Amino acid sequence: MKRPEKGASELSHTLAIEPDTRGYRSCSHSATHIEFCAPGYIHYARVVCDRCGRFVDWLPKPSTVIRQKMIARRLALLGRSSELNPWEHRFVKDVSEKRKLSPRQEQKVDEIWSSHQKELGL
Numbered sequence: 001m002k003r004p005e006k007g008a009s010e011l012s013h014t015l016a017i018e019p020d021t022r023g024y025r026s027c028s029h030s031a032t033h034i035e036f037c038a039p040g041y042i043h044y045a046r047v048v049c050d051r052c053g054r055f056v057d058w059l060p061k062p063s064t065v066i067r068q069k070m071i072a073r074r075l076a077l078l079g080r081s082s083e084l085n086p087w088e089h090r091f092v093k094d095v096s097e098k099r100k101l102s103p104r105q106e107q108k109v110d111e112i113w114s115s116h117q118k119e120l121g122l
Helices: 062-079 086-096 103-116
Strands: 032-036 045-049 055-059
Touching (some): 062 086
């Protein structure tokens, strides 16, 4: 391929290259297995396709799932409480809509939970 001349548009010399997919079948990853990671590793386990051997997804640690469910339960109970001040009520409402909380947000939920746990009768 020739080098572009000075002042020539770069777009005029680019080629559209499509991957060569002849002879390949797409895999739906319908059959998978779990490979557990070594203890101390950042991930708990990974899901791998049985047919093509490709990585599909990471599995969360059981402790992470338990913590997320506990926080979701606490947020649901706090959201129904009439004992929260306006700031706490707004915070609980906003955080309840998020998919993932930061460590600081989790800490604040725990603080609010601790201060209102007796009032909620729990």
